[in-house]
Amino acid sequence: MPVNLQIDLGGLTMKNPVTVASGTFGYGAEYADYFDVSQLGAVTVKSLSLEPRSGNVPPRIVETPSGMLNAIGLQNVGMETYLREKLPFLREKKCVIIANIYGSGPEAYASLASRLEAEGGADAIEANLSCPNVHDAQNARGGSLVAQHPDQVALYTQAIREATKLPVFIKLSPNVTDIVEPALAAQEAGADAVSLINTLIGMAIDSETRKPRISNIVGGLSGPAIRPVALKMVWDVSRALHIPVLGMGGIATADDAVQFLLAGARAVAIGCASFRNPDAALKVVQGIENYCQQHGISDVNELVGAVKL
Amino acid sequence: MPVNLQIDLGGLTMKNPVTVASGTFGYGAEYADYFDVSQLGAVTVKSLSLEPRSGNVPPRIVETPSGMLNAIGLQNVGMETYLREKLPFLREKKCVIIANIYGSGPEAYASLASRLEAEGGADAIEANLSCPNVHDAQNARGGSLVAQHPDQVALYTQAIREATKLPVFIKLSPNVTDIVEPALAAQEAGADAVSLINTLIGMAIDSETRKPRISNIVGGLSGPAIRPVALKMVWDVSRALHIPVLGMGGIATADDAVQFLLAGARAVAIGCASFRNPDAALKVVQGIENYCQQHGISDVNELVGAVKL
């Protein structure tokens, strides 16, 4: 039985509902040794800022039970180098590109989005309003994240919305009392989809040296450990919004991905599972197709939100 | 070298800084086969309500990567049966008792606290304002937890504070944007300590049946998976408050416990790690003593908040 895997994520057509999470797949080319990355529904690139960034001082990562903490601090090559050196590979491979962006203040996001659109550097924009590892004053209200303040989310979303006709996805933080609030704010302000979740804020201490294991003291927790939290938030948000959800957080297998679709995600992103298995996202695509076949599902869209209560 | 392990947790003297987390150790007697539970700094009992509760319909638990989800729904024998049938064992063993309580509305908490004090049923009260698995209307503001609303936390704390002279600990939820706010509210309203964290809300779906794996749909995530999140919150709260913190969340070994002390916890609670190893809490006591000995620390209180930044 042929299975339709194609989905529409807020105006972005993906040939299957699987992409990768920003910051866990570089710019695609790094994993080209292992498989043809254009087989994915889309490739989401590492957060891009206007200028190159060197990120935080190491150590930046530490393993935790069924997961890891990171405080990279958005080290990236910057927009111009991306367009010059990274984009050609993705375009040549005919990848669908979700460009994740990060800036200080709404204007920076707006410039990034419009420059990406002008240069054909993206098929959709994902605005990272939820990175726990950067300390730019403009983004913070008392050290907190934009995504923790629905009113701020609205402001940022609006600025990006006005700057581009590309589909705009707003990436949200799980470090909130009720994730529906910022999600609704993004929707009202014109977002085409919401991406969730970014990492949970966490910490680990080396009991021998008594120092935090990450120089930034705290970092973002990702991996299978957080999957139940992510799934719950996807379920909450997808019931409350009419725009689609790109679900992520601890997805490592097709079974995990199917759970997210059932909970209401229109598409899913594979994050740090790629570190362990670079072709994890491809296996998820194949596994979702198998699942559909075995369960007599002819269109993957039928799975979206189909959890039985 | 003799090591002083005794600590003072908001007026409760504990011979070592280790207790167990409510709901993961029954009423102490259940684990008496494995070790002498009076060796712990305190025994924290399963949440007690005025009347017996049958809890949620099964299935109530599911394993997750490095953790588990539960939605017990506070099944418990109720206050009177506790006093009659459970308390005698704990008293006979000379255990220090932290009685965790749960009720519908501030008055219920107040009655529980005063009855416990009157009957000698507790050496300290821990008020569970953060159980994600119950649906009592009085506790909820739009389905949310008391601990998600600092103003409500203040109200409840005050009611309990007025009802008893026993040390009062307020148990907080990690499902908030900033855990310092409810913690401060508890402190201002007269709490003697705060306990954190309760479980993170999560979900898991059976992709075969398409049904949630827990009948309550969502449940609380506990275990090593959440340890980094708990540690970060303990660090945040202990710097912001002058009352002590009882830290918990994913602690399984003495090394984990030392991390919580370093982050600022005055004492720690072992939760679902006991399910795997019933004597986990005892091993943590012994391991903390070893750690102190090996590191030339004569008083465990020296470790509290001693993380090196």
Added chain:
Amino acid sequence: MACITNCKIVAHQEVAPDHRRIVLDAPDIAADARPGQFCMIEVREGSSPFLRRPMSIERIFDDGISILYKAMGEGTRMMASIPTGAYINVQGPLGNIFPIESDTVRSILVAGGIGIAPLIGLAEAIIARGARAPEVILAARTECLLLCEKELSQMGCAVTLATDDGSAGFKGFAADALRLLDPDSKTLVYTCGPNVMMRAVYDVCAAADTRCYASLEAVMACGDGVCMGCVVETNAENEFAKMARVCREGPVFDARVIRWNAFD
């Protein structure tokens, strides 16, 4: 008294496709164990899998126990790969026991698939008490999943086979096979298997005024009665007792107290 010990694996073999028997050197557990009880097995060190796995005690020897299990999920597949000679951490014995009455005239054990595991030790114990060897209904999907027929015959049990596909013995369900054995009010039925099967078995028993004990399963975290995770719904009036812990009040229940339609 329950204890936790590292047990040496004395033997570990496949007995049917995906079904294995593991024999453990576990004198402390064996000393206290009685038929119907179970163990909690740590399938490997580290935090994943996070929980122990509950497994019935199949047989009790002087110096150890055996376990008969089906490798179906992550944990049991890991168990299956542990070699003979290695050690495994086991907690037990846990739970209540099958009531055995020395004046029982007739007993029938009804097993569905791997549900035979706790009933083997029960059969041995009934015979050891000097009572008549129980009759046994072994039911399974298909012939190769009928376990322990030989052992039971050798003990002197009259074994009725039943398969869904008719590949061996009676074609049909265990409850139908039971009805054909015509149990009465003096018969005692013990059953373990899928809930639907046990429910049907209980219906046959109820109609014939036969007492029936069922060994239930539930997802477990602690196995010790502290987490309240493993409950099944009962017909009790008392609010707290409406939910009974399989690990503490069970795993063996008088089938009358179970709210069988809760499993729908």
Added chain:
Amino acid sequence: MACITNCKIVAHQEVAPDHRRIVLDAPDIAADARPGQFCMIEVREGSSPFLRRPMSIERIFDDGISILYKAMGEGTRMMASIPTGAYINVQGPLGNIFPIESDTVRSILVAGGIGIAPLIGLAEAIIARGARAPEVILAARTECLLLCEKELSQMGCAVTLATDDGSAGFKGFAADALRLLDPDSKTLVYTCGPNVMMRAVYDVCAAADTRCYASLEAVMACGDGVCMGCVVETNAENEFAKMARVCREGPVFDARVIRWNAFD
């Protein structure tokens, strides 16, 4: 080209207390690997440990590679318990390589403890190029942790031993032993070991105008340059390049580019 393969363990032995050598049947990796590169090893299935472990390729054979490692933490201790004959999932070869120049007059390898691992293959390669066999300084805390002396001598390397406690060879640090060998501007030094040691080695080299290549370690998640987790601070001007990935720009660095005092 890097690949991921299940490799059969051909041999797995202790070579010193807590130190083991594992020989892997890995023709695909061997075909591409060159001295200085590393692999990412999955110590076991399941989500914990969550990350692979980076391990230098010690020697490269026609049909496989060897790895020399120290069992120190959770993951490496698990590795140590995998028996010969079992399979292990390995990703590689990854990272850059030791630059070898055929006109090098004199090369000195300075190894601290397990840091000898990547230098063994380098010594072989230098000799295979027809260059003079490198001199080797093997430094360790104490005698029993001096690894591979025999192999190196058999290759024709002049080996200087150095121990912190003086239990064998020179009593003192590797850098002091290096100074005694009097490297000059025509000497090439390659080093691998603890950061403090490599830093001191580099200081000796800098003073003598000797070029020095250091193989660095960092906690790694991906090993493939995508996570940006494994960086070390460099002296680069370019903002992005201020932090260099050990897995991509390294693990081998010209010691001049490293900001050694960042390790304080």
